[in-house]
Every structure is written in C-alpha cells, then in structure tokens.
Amino acid sequence: MGRIKTNNNASRKDIILQKAAILFKEKGFKAASMRELAEVVGVEAASLYNHIKSKNELLHEICFSVANKYNEKLEQIESMDASALKKIEELLRFHIISMVQNFDEVFVSDREWKYLTDPYLSNFQTQRRTYRKRFAAIIEDGIKKKEIKKIDATTAVLIMLHAISGIESWHRSKQKISGAELEENMITILVGGLKK
Amino acid sequence: MGRIKTNNNASRKDIILQKAAILFKEKGFKAASMRELAEVVGVEAASLYNHIKSKNELLHEICFSVANKYNEKLEQIESMDASALKKIEELLRFHIISMVQNFDEVFVSDREWKYLTDPYLSNFQTQRRTYRKRFAAIIEDGIKKKEIKKIDATTAVLIMLHAISGIESWHRSKQKISGAELEENMITILVGGLKK
Numbered sequence: 001m002g003r004i005k006t007n008n009n010a011s012r013k014d015i016i017l018q019k020a021a022i023l024f025k026e027k028g029f030k031a032a033s034m035r036e037l038a039e040v041v042g043v044e045a046a047s048l049y050n051h052i053k054s055k056n057e058l059l060h061e062i063c064f065s066v067a068n069k070y071n072e073k074l075e076q077i078e079s080m081d082a083s084a085l086k087k088i089e090e091l092l093r094f095h096i097i098s099m100v101q102n103f104d105e106v107f108v109s110d111r112e113w114k115y116l117t118d119p120y121l122s123n124f125q126t127q128r129r130t131y132r133k134r135f136a137a138i139i140e141d142g143i144k145k146k147e148i149k150k151i152d153a154t155t156a157v158l159i160m161l162h163a164i165s166g167i168e169s170w171h172r173s174k175q176k177i178s179g180a181e182l183e184e185n186m187i188t189i190l191v192g193g194l195k196k
Numbered sequence: 197m198g199r200i201k202t203n204n205n206a207s208r209k210d211i212i213l214q215k216a217a218i219l220f221k222e223k224g225f226k227a228a229s230m231r232e233l234a235e236v237v238g239v240e241a242a243s244l245y246n247h248i249k250s251k252n253e254l255l256h257e258i259c260f261s262v263a264n265k266y267n268e269k270l271e272q273i274e275s276m277d278a279s280a281l282k283k284i285e286e287l288l289r290f291h292i293i294s295m296v297q298n299f300d301e302v303f304v305s306d307r308e309w310k311y312l313t314d315p316y317l318s319n320f321q322t323q324r325r326t327y328r329k330r331f332a333a334i335i336e337d338g339i340k341k342k343e344i345k346k347i348d349a350t351t352a353v354l355i356m357l358h359a360i361s362g363i364e365s366w367h368r369s370k371q372k373i374s375g376a377e378l379e380e381n382m383i384t385i386l387v388g389g390l391k392k
Contacts, residue, residue: 149388152373155381158366159359166358170351177348185351192345193389 013051016041017065020058021104029059029112059112060120066109067127069098074134084142089191091135092160096186099167100179110165132157139194148194160190209247212237213261216254217300225255225308255308256316262305263323265294270330280338285387287331288356292382295363296375306361328353335390344390356386 019040023032034055038045052058073094077087098106113124135157142148163186170176177185215236219228230251234241248254269290273283294302309320331353338344359382366372373381 149384151384152377152381154369155366155373155378156385158362159382159385162362162365163355163359166354169354169358173350177351181348182351185348186355188345188347189352189355189389190385191389192391193385193387195388 016048016051017058017061018104021062021108024059024062024108024112025104029055029108029115056115056117059108059116062105063109063113063116063124064120066098066105067124070094070131071127074131078134078138083147084138084145085147085191085195087138088142088160088194089187091138092164092187092190093183095161095164096167096183097179099164100170100182103167103171107168132161135160142194146196149196151194156194159193163190212244212247213254213257214300217258217304220255220258220304220308221300225251225304225311252313255304255312258301259305259309259312259320260316262294262298262301263320266290266327267323270327274330274334279343280334280341281343281387281391283334284338284356284390285383287334288360288383288386289379291357291360292363292379293375295360296366296378299363299367303364328357331356338390342392345392347390352390355389359386 016037020032020037023037023040026032027036032055034048035045037055037058038048041048052061074091077090077094080087080090082090113128114121116124132154136153139148139151139153139156143150143153167182170182176182212233216228216233219233219236223232228251230244231241233251233254234244237244248257270287273286273290276283276286278286309324310317312320328350332349335344335347335349335352339346339349363378366378372378
C-alpha cells in the first residue's frame with residue numbers, strides 16, 4: 001500500500017480508470033467493489049476518493065471516453081474523400097484494433113453500459129443508436145453507388161458489430177493468430193461480404 | 197393456480213422447459229427462482245417437483261437438447277454430397293432459423309451454460325469446442341478445394357457464430373425486417389464473405 005505509481009504518460013486518475021476497466025470486465029460492474037479496486041491499484045480505499053467520487057463515476061468515464069473515440073473516428077471517416085467500401089473498411093479496422101489493443105475499456109463500455117444511471121444512461125443509448133444509424137448510412141450510400149450488394153444496411157451493421165465483439169473469444173483462446181492477422185481475416189470476410 | 201395446461205403437442209414437462217427458458221433468458225439463470233417459474237407456469241412450486249428435480253436439471257435439459265439439435269444437423273450436413281460452401285450455407289441457415297424461431301432456449305444454451313455443474317459443464321464445453329472444430333474443418337476443406345478464400349478458419353467460425361448471436365438485437369429492435377429477410381441478408385453477407 002502506498003502512493004499510486006505513475007509513469008510520465010498516465011496520470012493517477014488514468015491508472016485508476018485502467019484498473020477499474022480490468023476489474024469491471026472480470027467481475028462485472030455490479031459485483032466489483034471499490035475495496036477490490038483499491039487493492040489492485042495498491043492504495044487505501046479512502047485515497048481513491050481523492051481522484052474519483054464513486055464507482056458509478058468510473059463507469060461513466062470509461063463509457064464516455066470510449067464513445068468519444070468512436071464518435072471522433074466516425075466523424076473523420078464520414079468526411080473522408082473515399083468510396084463507401086473504403087470508409088467501412090476503415091471503420092471496421094478501427095473497431096477491430098480497439099477490441100484487440102484496448103479490450104478492457106471497450107468491453108466494459110459495450111457490455112456494462114446498462115448500469116449507467118440517468119442522465120448518462122439515456123444519453124449513451126441515444127449515442128449508440130445514432131452511431132449505428134450513421135454506420136448504416138455509409139452502407140446505404142455504398143448500395144446507392146453500386147459498390148455494395150443490395151442488402152439491409154441495419155442487418156449488415158448488426159453482423160459487423162457482433163462479429164467484432166466476438167474478438168472477446170479470441171482474447172480468451174489459447175492458440176491464436178496475431179492481432180494483425182485477425183484484423184486482415186476479419187476485413188477479408190466482412191468487407192468481402194458487402195462488396196458487389 | 198391449477199394443473200399445468202397442455203395441448204396435444206407438448207407434455208407438461210415440455211411446457212415447464214419452455215417457460216424456464218423464457219425465465220432464464222429474461223432474468224438470467226442465477227437470479228431466476230423456482231417460485232417465479234411456478235408462477236409463470238401457473239402451478240404451486242411443489243407440483244413442479246413432480247416433473248423435475250431442480251433448477252439445475254432444467255438448465256441441463258435446455259442446454260443438452262439444444263446441443264443435440266445442433267450436433268444432429270452438423271452430422272447431417274457433413275455427410276451431404278455438396279460443396280463446402282453449400283454445406284456452410286446450410287449450417288448458417290440452420291443457426292439463423294434456430295435463433296429466430298427458437299430464441300429462448302438457444303439464447304439460454306449459448307449464454308447461461310456456464311452455470312452448468314460438472315459432469316455436465318466439462319462435457320458441454322468439450323462439445324462446444326468440438327462443434328467449432330468440425331465447422332472450421334468444413335471451411336478448411338473449402339479452402340483446399342479453392343471454393344473459399346484463403347482465410348483463418350477459426351476466425352471465420354468466430355465471425356459467423358458471433359454475427360448470428362447478434363440476432364438477439366434483432367429480437368429487441370422495434371422496426372425490424374422479417375425473419376426470412378434477416379436470413380437472406382445474413383447469408384448474402386456471410387457466405388459472400390467466404391466465397392473465392
């Protein structure tokens with residue numbers, strides 16, 4: 001027990017958030033306790049409260065920081081001067097890399113967001129819905145431009161996002177291909193499945 | 197409260213199993229109680245025990261009855277005289293239709309099997325692993341025969357199964373395409389993604 005160890009790149013609060021994401025992923029948000037978090041951070045529970053107000057606040061910060069990254073990427077991709085298929089490939093690559101490299105917080109924001117409390121909860125739900133609609137709009141644009149097969153865009157988004165959340169199994173598997181190979185395989189299958 | 201209502205096609209035990217699958221899906225196996233099950237079946241809790249021994253037994257029966265259906269189908273498909281791609285299409289259609297029409301028990305066997313107790317638990321895990329390997333073997337066969345792109349078969353299985361488990365969102369969505377359209381869209385994208 002002592003002071004929270006930091007390096008130059010991460011603030012104390014960042015470290016608390018990282019450890020919280022791991023703990024929430026492993027135990028689930030509901031079951032995880034602040035006492036356990038203090039233990040893995042290596043401080044007294046009381047000193048956590050110098051940096052954050054509550055367990056709920058940790059969940060809010062994790063979910064909204066992930067949402068920010070995804071929203072930023074989507075906005076950047078929407079304004080790209082590229083084919084719809086290329087935009088989708090870019091977005092899928094971003095999702096895959098996030099699930100591979102940033103698994104703890106992405107997993108928590110994807111599975112545990114239902115424990116957010118209002119106003120965060122409704123706000124987060126709206127953002128999820130909007131995100132999927134904007135993703136579907138890129139697919140629809142590709143269908144119109146005859147780059148993409150005539151499919152239901154909502155179903156395509158559902159397939160893509162669920163396939164990518166399956167990277168959870170990849171993390172758990174013992175004999176596995178590299179993250180880069182996983183990315184290439186997923187892109188080959190998923191983008192290939194859309195291409196006209 | 198009274199006797200368990202049946203029709204000619206379902207035994208009393210079948211009805212209990214159907215209601216248990218709905219209850220376990222909605223509340224989770226752990227949180228669901230036998231008292232609640234008795235309530236939705238419309239009998240006293242005591243009379244449930246004329247048909248089943250325990251809550252655990254209900255989970256075993258649900259998981260293993262789903263496993264039987266999938267194993268049977270896989271065996272049938274493996275012995276088909278058809279291309280690998282056609283076999284995969286058949287298997288995916290079976291998965292999709294099961295998720296659409298038989299959602300409660302498929303969902304429970306897919307998510308709640310971790311609450312099985314041994315010897316059922318280890319047995320079920322082995323069956324899951326074997327099933328995925330046999331599915332991957334069909335894909336590998338298709339790669340060898342140059343019907344399917346050179347991809348990692350394990351990753352392809354992961355993508356297919358997770359995409360299909362995304363039908364959970366389809367069930368929850370308000371404005372949705374029909375089950376048949378969902379099936380065609382998924383096949384177009386997923387089989388299309390494998391095809392060389």
